[in-house]
Amino acid sequence: MQPLETIPTPADLRTLLPHGAISSIARSLKMSHAAVSKALQKAKPAHPAVAQAVRLIKEAGSQAVQHDLNLLNQ
Structure with missing residues (x-):
């Protein structure tokens, strides 16, 4: 498995966030x-939100799980 720093991030980070994280980020910022x-x-x-x-x-x-799922789909 690649280190997290070398795994490309998806164009839409929202898919990797836990439920309610966007609201939490919005409140904090x-x-x-x-x-x-x-x-x-x-x-x-x-x-700053990113x-x-x-x-x-x-x-x-979440990023590691997404990477593992992508490997399974190949």
């Missing part, structure tokens, strides 16, 4: 849910 969702869709690393989402994804292990 005092942004609207729609603004956070749009930022995650664009996945620009400099955006940085927080990546942190949550790594904590939840």
Whole structure:
């Protein structure tokens, strides 16, 4: 298995976030849910919502699970 840093992130980070994470990120950054969702869709690393989402994804292990599922589908 590749280290997490070498696994390409999907274009839409929302698919890897745990349930309710977008609302949590929006509250913590005092942004609207729609603004956070749009930022995650664009996945620009400099955006604070994206940085927080990546942190949550790594904590939840979602990226590793997605990678494993992709390997099974090949």
